[in-house]
Amino acid sequence: AQSVTQPDIHITVSEGASLELRCNYSYGATPYLFWYVQSPGQGLQLLLKYFSGDTLVQGIKGFEAEFKRSQSSFNLRKPSVHWSDAAEYFCAVGNQAGTALIFGKGTTLSVSS
């Protein structure tokens, strides 16, 4: 069955520093991968998605992610973090039927000044 692992429960990054959030997936075929962000008290907002093609995907708010099939990974990156990026980040994979998303448990990002 499909699954997603986000190894880091909580990460703290200094404002202006670079960020990388890890995501590993388990899926037999070509996965459909997503990153969502959840601000406190809010719903989830899509940051970016990967279906096929270029393995480096650009998203909103200056985020990007790279799909690496050999490592079963889809890590999220940002070159310079802003205080407003503090939130919870979820990686997700499409289920085998192509109908629903299976989420990881999330990584909470704190930004220090």
Place this chain on the structure above:
Amino acid sequence: DAGVIQSPRHEVTEMGQEVTLRCKPISGHDYLFWYRQTMMRGLELLIYFNNNVPIDDSGMPEDRFSAKMPNASFSTLKIQPSEPRDSAVYFCASRPDRGVNTEAFFGQGTRLTVV
């Protein structure tokens, strides 16, 4: 479009009471999903519908949970009777049917506390 609308935003109820959570999906979306978010288990998919028909309810934890979608613009998730371990944030999401794995759009969630 106002997005996915969930009500209420917060619900506090006593153990044993019936709780009904409501969701209005984005107009024109064919899929509707119910997720539950807890610290321990993260975001779990409970059930989803396609064109008002339940497709997969394997994530529904117990018979105390039920979900309906009587029409394309409304869905409910009911817990009867509620228990303290049902305390969580429940999210509704919807998406159009434009091929596999189009992204889902989420509501703001209902925070349920069962005391």
